[in-house]
Amino acid sequence: MSNPVLKAISDRRSIRAYKNEKISREQIDLLLKAAQEAPSARNSQPWHFYIVENTELLKEISDEVSSVAKEDLGNIFFSAPMVIFISCDATTRWGRLDCGIAVQTIALAAHSMGLGSVILGRPDMAFTGPKAEELKKRFKFPETHSFAVAIAIGVAAGTKEAHPIEPDRFSFVN
Numbered sequence: 001m002s003n004p005v006l007k008a009i010s011d012r013r014s015i016r017a018y019k020n021e022k023i024s025r026e027q028i029d030l031l032l033k034a035a036q037e038a039p040s041a042r043n044s045q046p047w048h049f050y051i052v053e054n055t056e057l058l059k060e061i062s063d064e065v066s067s068v069a070k071e072d073l074g075n076i077f078f079s080a081p082m083v084i085f086i087s088c089d090a091t092t093r094w095g096r097l098d099c100g101i102a103v104q105t106i107a108l109a110a111h112s113m114g115l116g117s118v119i120l121g122r123p124d125m126a127f128t129g130p131k132a133e134e135l136k137k138r139f140k141f142p143e144t145h146s147f148a149v150a151i152a153i154g155v156a157a158g159t160k161e162a163h164p165i166e167p168d169r170f171s172f173v174n
Contacts, residue, residue, distance in 0.1 A: 005108075008108055008111050008112055009108070010162075011111065012107060012108060012111040013116070013162070014117070014118040014119065014160075015078070015116030015117060015152075015154075015156045015157075015159065016118055017156070017157040018078060018079050018080045018081060018116065018154035018155060018156065018157050019155040019156070019157045020079075020081070021081065021154065022053070022081050023053075023081055023082050023115065023155075027113055030109065030113065031084070031106055031110060031113075031153070032049060032051075034105050034108075034109035035047075035049055035105060035106050035109075038098070038101050038102035038105040038106075039098075040094070040098035040101070040102075041092075041094035044089075044092055044095070044098065046088050046089040046092040046094075046095035046098050046099070047086050047087065047088055047095070047098065047099050048087045048141070048145060049084055049085075049086055050087070050139050051082065051083075051084055052083045052084075052085060053082050058075075058077050058083055059075070061076075061077075061123055061126045061135070062074075062075050062076045062077060064125070064130075064131050064135075065122050065123060065125045065126050065129075068125040068128075068129035069125060073122070076120065076122050076123065077120070077152045078118065078152055079154075080117075080118075080152035080153055080154040081153075081154045081155075082152070082153050082154060083120075083150055084103075084106060084150065084151050085123065085139065085147065085150045086099045086102060086147075086148045086149050086150065086151075087139070087146060087147055087148060088145060088146060088147075088148035089142070089144050089145055090144055090145060090146045091144045095148070096148050099148035099149055100148075100149060103119050103148075103149045103150075103151050104119070106153075107119060107151060110153050114155075115153055115154065115155060116153070116154060116155065116156030117151050117152060117154075118151070118152050119150075119151050120149070120150040120151065121149060121150075123147060123150045124147050127146065127147035128147070
Protein backbone atom coordinates (compact mmCIF):
# COMPACT_ATOMS: atom_id res chain seq x y z
CA MET A 1 0.00 0.00 0.00
CA SER A 2 1.60 3.29 -1.05
CA ASN A 3 -0.60 5.67 0.96
CA PRO A 4 1.16 6.08 4.35
CA VAL A 5 -1.99 7.10 6.24
CA LEU A 6 -4.00 4.11 5.01
CA LYS A 7 -1.01 1.86 5.72
CA ALA A 8 -0.79 3.19 9.30
CA ILE A 9 -4.52 2.58 9.81
CA SER A 10 -4.13 -0.95 8.45
CA ASP A 11 -0.97 -1.78 10.42
CA ARG A 12 -1.87 -0.31 13.82
CA ARG A 13 -2.81 -2.81 16.56
CA SER A 14 -4.06 -2.52 20.13
CA ILE A 15 -0.96 -3.44 22.13
CA ARG A 16 -1.38 -5.18 25.47
CA ALA A 17 2.28 -5.77 26.41
CA TYR A 18 4.98 -3.11 26.77
CA LYS A 19 8.71 -2.97 27.33
CA ASN A 20 9.95 -1.25 30.45
CA GLU A 21 11.15 1.82 28.52
CA LYS A 22 10.17 5.42 29.21
CA ILE A 23 8.78 7.58 26.47
CA SER A 24 10.94 10.62 25.78
CA ARG A 25 9.69 14.14 26.41
CA GLU A 26 10.08 14.83 22.69
CA GLN A 27 7.77 11.89 21.89
CA ILE A 28 5.24 13.05 24.49
CA ASP A 29 5.28 16.57 23.04
CA LEU A 30 4.65 15.18 19.53
CA LEU A 31 1.73 13.07 20.80
CA LEU A 32 0.20 16.07 22.55
CA LYS A 33 0.64 18.22 19.45
CA ALA A 34 -1.21 15.57 17.44
CA ALA A 35 -3.97 15.48 20.08
CA GLN A 36 -4.39 19.25 19.91
CA GLU A 37 -4.65 19.08 16.14
CA ALA A 38 -7.57 16.66 16.26
CA PRO A 39 -10.79 18.15 14.91
CA SER A 40 -13.70 18.94 17.19
CA ALA A 41 -17.25 20.16 16.58
CA ARG A 42 -17.17 23.91 15.98
CA ASN A 43 -13.53 23.78 17.15
CA SER A 44 -14.82 23.58 20.73
CA GLN A 45 -11.83 21.48 21.90
CA PRO A 46 -13.87 20.10 24.83
CA TRP A 47 -10.99 18.01 26.18
CA HIS A 48 -8.21 18.11 28.70
CA PHE A 49 -5.27 15.69 28.50
CA TYR A 50 -3.58 14.23 31.60
CA ILE A 51 -0.22 12.52 31.14
CA VAL A 52 0.47 9.92 33.83
CA GLU A 53 3.80 8.14 34.17
CA ASN A 54 3.40 7.48 37.91
CA THR A 55 3.16 3.68 38.16
CA GLU A 56 1.73 3.87 41.70
CA LEU A 57 -1.15 6.06 40.53
CA LEU A 58 -1.79 3.79 37.54
CA LYS A 59 -1.84 0.76 39.87
CA GLU A 60 -4.25 2.57 42.20
CA ILE A 61 -6.63 3.30 39.30
CA SER A 62 -6.29 -0.24 37.95
CA ASP A 63 -7.01 -1.70 41.42
CA GLU A 64 -10.04 0.57 41.77
CA VAL A 65 -11.40 -0.65 38.43
CA SER A 66 -11.01 -4.26 39.62
CA SER A 67 -12.74 -3.35 42.90
CA VAL A 68 -15.69 -1.75 41.12
CA ALA A 69 -15.90 -4.66 38.65
CA LYS A 70 -15.74 -7.10 41.59
CA GLU A 71 -13.13 -9.19 39.77
CA ASP A 72 -9.37 -9.12 39.38
CA LEU A 73 -8.79 -7.59 35.97
CA GLY A 74 -5.03 -7.45 36.40
CA ASN A 75 -3.17 -4.38 35.19
CA ILE A 76 -5.71 -2.67 32.96
CA PHE A 77 -2.90 -0.50 31.55
CA PHE A 78 -0.84 -3.57 30.57
CA SER A 79 2.26 -2.10 32.29
CA ALA A 80 2.53 0.72 29.75
CA PRO A 81 4.99 3.37 30.93
CA MET A 82 2.54 6.17 30.18
CA VAL A 83 -1.20 6.64 30.01
CA ILE A 84 -2.97 9.70 28.68
CA PHE A 85 -6.35 10.25 30.29
CA ILE A 86 -8.80 12.53 28.52
CA SER A 87 -11.57 14.37 30.30
CA CYS A 88 -14.45 15.94 28.46
CA ASP A 89 -16.59 18.97 29.05
CA ALA A 90 -19.85 17.21 29.84
CA THR A 91 -21.86 20.31 28.91
CA THR A 92 -20.96 20.02 25.24
CA ARG A 93 -23.17 18.01 22.90
CA TRP A 94 -20.40 16.36 20.88
CA GLY A 95 -17.61 16.35 23.46
CA ARG A 96 -17.31 12.59 23.93
CA LEU A 97 -17.24 12.05 20.17
CA ASP A 98 -14.55 14.73 19.87
CA CYS A 99 -12.50 12.99 22.59
CA GLY A 100 -12.84 9.73 20.64
CA ILE A 101 -11.46 11.44 17.56
CA ALA A 102 -8.59 12.88 19.63
CA VAL A 103 -7.67 9.51 21.14
CA GLN A 104 -7.64 7.86 17.70
CA THR A 105 -5.41 10.68 16.47
CA ILE A 106 -3.03 9.97 19.39
CA ALA A 107 -3.08 6.23 18.59
CA LEU A 108 -2.15 6.84 14.96
CA ALA A 109 0.54 9.36 15.93
CA ALA A 110 2.02 6.86 18.41
CA HIS A 111 2.05 4.18 15.71
CA SER A 112 3.78 6.53 13.27
CA MET A 113 6.50 7.06 15.91
CA GLY A 114 7.08 3.34 16.38
CA LEU A 115 5.15 3.21 19.67
CA GLY A 116 2.34 0.87 20.61
CA SER A 117 -0.94 1.89 22.20
CA VAL A 118 -4.28 0.62 23.35
CA ILE A 119 -7.39 2.78 23.75
CA LEU A 120 -9.13 2.16 27.08
CA GLY A 121 -12.64 2.74 28.36
CA ARG A 122 -12.34 0.69 31.56
CA PRO A 123 -10.82 3.51 33.63
CA ASP A 124 -14.32 5.02 33.55
CA MET A 125 -15.21 2.54 36.30
CA ALA A 126 -12.70 4.25 38.62
CA PHE A 127 -13.88 7.75 37.66
CA THR A 128 -17.54 6.87 38.34
CA GLY A 129 -17.00 4.50 41.29
CA PRO A 130 -16.58 5.18 45.03
CA LYS A 131 -13.27 7.03 44.52
CA ALA A 132 -14.56 9.17 41.65
CA GLU A 133 -14.49 12.52 43.43
CA GLU A 134 -11.05 11.82 44.90
CA LEU A 135 -9.67 10.98 41.44
CA LYS A 136 -11.30 13.98 39.78
CA LYS A 137 -9.71 16.25 42.41
CA ARG A 138 -6.34 14.52 42.09
CA PHE A 139 -6.40 15.02 38.32
CA LYS A 140 -7.80 18.54 38.76
CA PHE A 141 -10.66 17.97 36.34
CA PRO A 142 -12.38 21.23 35.45
CA GLU A 143 -15.77 21.45 37.19
CA THR A 144 -17.82 20.52 34.10
CA HIS A 145 -15.53 17.65 33.03
CA SER A 146 -15.87 13.90 33.34
CA PHE A 147 -13.64 11.03 32.23
CA ALA A 148 -13.99 10.32 28.50
CA VAL A 149 -11.29 7.83 27.45
CA ALA A 150 -7.67 6.86 28.06
CA ILE A 151 -4.81 5.51 25.98
CA ALA A 152 -1.85 3.48 27.22
CA ILE A 153 1.32 4.10 25.22
CA GLY A 154 4.78 2.55 25.17
CA VAL A 155 7.28 0.48 23.25
CA ALA A 156 5.45 -2.67 22.21
CA ALA A 157 6.73 -5.95 23.64
CA GLY A 158 4.74 -7.86 21.02
CA THR A 159 1.92 -7.51 18.56
CA LYS A 160 -1.02 -9.52 17.30
CA GLU A 161 -2.71 -10.43 14.06
CA ALA A 162 -5.18 -8.04 12.50
CA HIS A 163 -8.76 -8.56 13.50
CA PRO A 164 -10.96 -10.13 10.85
CA ILE A 165 -12.78 -7.71 8.60
CA GLU A 166 -16.55 -8.14 8.53
CA PRO A 167 -17.57 -7.05 5.00
CA ASP A 168 -21.29 -7.44 5.74
CA ARG A 169 -21.13 -4.40 8.07
CA PHE A 170 -21.54 -1.98 5.15
CA SER A 171 -24.70 -0.84 3.40
CA PHE A 172 -25.16 1.71 0.68
CA VAL A 173 -28.32 3.74 1.19
CA ASN A 174 -29.95 5.63 -1.70
